[in-house]
Amino acid sequence: MRTLPPKDILIVGGGWTGLLLAKELGARTSLSVVVMERGGPRTTATYFEGMDELDYAIRSRLMQDAAKETVTFRPTSKDRALPIRQFASFYPGTGVGGAGEHWNGMTPRFMPECFELRSRTIERYGANRLPANHSIQDWPVSYGGLESYYTRAEQLLGISGKAGANPFDGSRSAEYPTPPQKAMYFSRLFSDAARSQGYHPYVMPSANLSTTYRNPDGVVRPPCQYCGFCVRYGCMVGAKAQPTNTLMPVIARQKNVSVQTGANIRRVLHEDGMATGVSYVDADGAEVFQPANLVVLASWTLNNTRLLLLSRIGKGYDPATGEGQVGRNVTHQATSSVNLFFERPLNRFMGPRPILSRSATWMATTSIMAPSISSVAHTS
Numbered sequence: 308m309r310t311l312p313p314k315d316i317l318i319v320g321g322g323w324t325g326l327l328l329a330k331e332l333g334a335r336t337s338l339s340v341v342v343m344e345r346g347g348p349r350t351t352a353t354y355f356e357g358m359d360e361l362d363y364a365i366r367s368r369l370m371q372d373a374a375k376e377t378v379t380f381r382p383t384s385k386d387r388a389l390p391i392r393q394f395a396s397f398y399p400g401t402g403v404g405g406a407g408e409h410w411n412g413m414t415p416r417f418m419p420e421c422f423e424l425r426s427r428t429i430e431r432y433g434a435n436r437l438p439a440n441h442s443i444q445d446w447p448v449s450y451g452g453l454e455s456y457y458t459r460a461e462q463l464l465g466i467s468g469k470a471g472a473n474p475f476d477g478s479r480s481a482e483y484p485t486p487p488q489k490a491m492y493f494s495r496l497f498s499d500a501a502r503s504q505g506y507h508p509y510v511m512p513s514a515n516l517s518t519t520y521r522n523p524d525g526v527v528r529p530p531c532q533y534c535g536f537c538v539r540y541g542c543m544v545g546a547k548a549q550p551t552n553t554l555m556p557v558i559a560r561q562k563n564v565s566v567q568t569g570a571n572i573r574r575v576l577h578e579d580g581m582a583t584g585v586s587y588v589d590a591d592g593a594e595v596f597q598p599a600n601l602v603v604l605a606s607w608t609l610n611n612t613r614l615l616l617l618s619r620i621g622k623g624y625d626p627a628t629g630e631g632q633v634g635r636n637v638t639h640q641a642t643s644s645v646n647l648f649f650e651r652p653l654n655r656f657m658g659p660r661p662i663l664s665r666s667a668t669w670m671a672t673t674s675i676m677a678p679s680i681s682s683v684a685h686t687s
Contacts, residue, residue, distance in 0.1 A: 308586065310596045315339045317585060317599035319572050319614070320606030321346075322405025326554040326566075328605060330524075333561035340563060341597065343570040343587060346402030349551050354541035364539045369409040371399040371607075378609050384626055397639055398539070399607040403568060404550040406607070411538035412514035412547050414466050416457050419450035419477040440629070442636055450477045461512075464548035465520035465528060468512030488517045488531060491658035514548035524557050535656045570595075575602055575618040612637055 316332060318325045321344030329342050362368045371377070371394070379388035400406035420427050425445045428437065437443065458481045461468075468483035470476075487510035490498065498508035515531040522528075531546040545552040558564050569590030576583045576596070584598035604611040612634045616623050624635040 308594045308596050310598065313584070313598035313600070314341045315599065316341075316601045316603065317597060318342045318603045318605050319575075319585065320344065320405065320604070320610075321403045321550070321566055321568075322400060322605065322607075323407040323550055323554075325603070325605035326404070326550045326558065328603065329564050329566075330554050330557050330561070333558060333564035337563055340565070341599070342564070342566045343572055343585065343597065344403055344405075344566060344568050345571040346400075347568050348566075349403050349408060349541065350555075351542070351545045351549075351552050355543045358536055358540060358543060363409075363536075367394065367398065367539070369398075369400055369402065369539065369541065370394065370406075371401050378613075399610065403555065403566060404541075407550045408541045409539045410514075410549075414461070414464065414468075414512050414514050415473070416476060416512075417450065418475050422446040422448065422450050422453075454478070454480060463522050463524070464514045464553060465516050465522055466512050466514055466548075467517040468510070472509035474507055483512060484522075485517050485520050488513055488515060489533065491533070491654075493653045493655050494658070496653070515542075516546045516548075522553070524553075526553055526556050528552060533658050535658060567597075570597075572614060573617070575604075575614060575620060577618070577620065608637060 315338035318329055318340065321342045325342050325344075329340050332338060332340050359368075373390075373392050373394055377390045377392065379390050381388040398406060398409065400408060402408070423445050425443045428443060454477065458479070460466075462481075462484050465485055466483050467485040467488050469487050470479050470482045472487070490510055494510075501508040515537065516528055518530045520528055520530075528545050528548070532544055534543070536543065537547060541547075541549060541551070555566075558566065570587045571589075572585050572587045573594075574586045576586060582599070582602040584596060585602060586594060586596050589595050604614060606614070615621055615633050621633040622631040623633045624631040624637075
């Protein structure tokens with residue numbers, strides 16, 4: 308196994324989390340940082356040169372190939388785990404930018420009560436309504452403690468929105484950096500119908516720019532062209548905030564940060580409770596050891612958990628006994644589909660953030676949100 312020169316910090320995964328951490332470390336320290344990404348490089352020009360719907364939307368070009376590497380699923384703990392060969396409700400990315408390249412750009416803030424879910428539930432329904440083995444907890448931080456970071460992230464990405472449009476939002480220290488996007492025909496239909504029923508529709512905050520914007524790092528991006536190629540695609544003009552057009556321009560100027568592509572991490576190596584680096588298989592199929600003083604796992608949550616288990620780090624969670632921490636409380640957001648048929652064309656192929664031909668509606672205690680269109684409605 309070939310051994311490379313050591314690095315101070317090694318980051319596994321070149322998506323939003325890994326590249327943002329690398330950018331900040333590169334700006335604030337002189338430490339040597341390497342980001343290890345299993346996929347290849349990507350740029351805005353890559354998307355501009357060709358946007359094949361079959362390739363991107365159906366064959367999932369930007370995503371983890373489930374035919375080669377996947378996750379398993381079992382309905383109950385008594386069933387045999389079987390591999391998922393076609394992702395349908397979550398799409399782990401592959402390549403520089405990760406899933407941040409093919410996300411749809413919706414960026415609402417969590418509401419203040421989301422950080423106090425256990426306390427709010429008990430306050431409203433009483434402690435006796437919660438089962439003995441429940442896992443509902445309050446966050447260790449509050450909305451107020453995170454508010455300044457929300458604002459900083461919105462300025463970095465150039466989020467388009469309007470403060471106060473959502474009557475249930477928490478307090479804000481600054482307006483959104485760019486105005487809301489235009490409401491498309493289908494969005495206006497939804498808004499009119501929601502308003503007639505006593506709801507309060509508004510345009511969803513979005514990482515798709517409504518106007519040209521220069522972020523605090525000096526990165527300039529153009530406005531959205533409302534072409535409809537958002538989710539499952541990389542933005543052809545760079546209007547959608549993606550790691551490749553928001554973080555990589557800064558990283559490219561940092562001499563102490565490098566991005567290693569084609570590196571499929573197999574194990575985190577460790578001695579006496581301390582990580583010493585990772586072993587990975589490179590693009591040629593050779594096994595390589597990259598030493599590092601600090602290893603950060605910043606890939607998809609399930610891949611992080613899998614890597615910890617393969618590396619024999621920590622104790623895996625056992626649902627039968629409730630023991631173990633690795634993989635405990637790992638969960639996934641699922642949405643249900645509602646199909647509606649109208650007498651007139653809706654032209655949903657145009658506009659920001661379409662989800663192909665599917666209308667997904669998510670309902671919570673205080674909100675009704677339709678991610679497949681560019682507006683949401685909240686109950687009064």
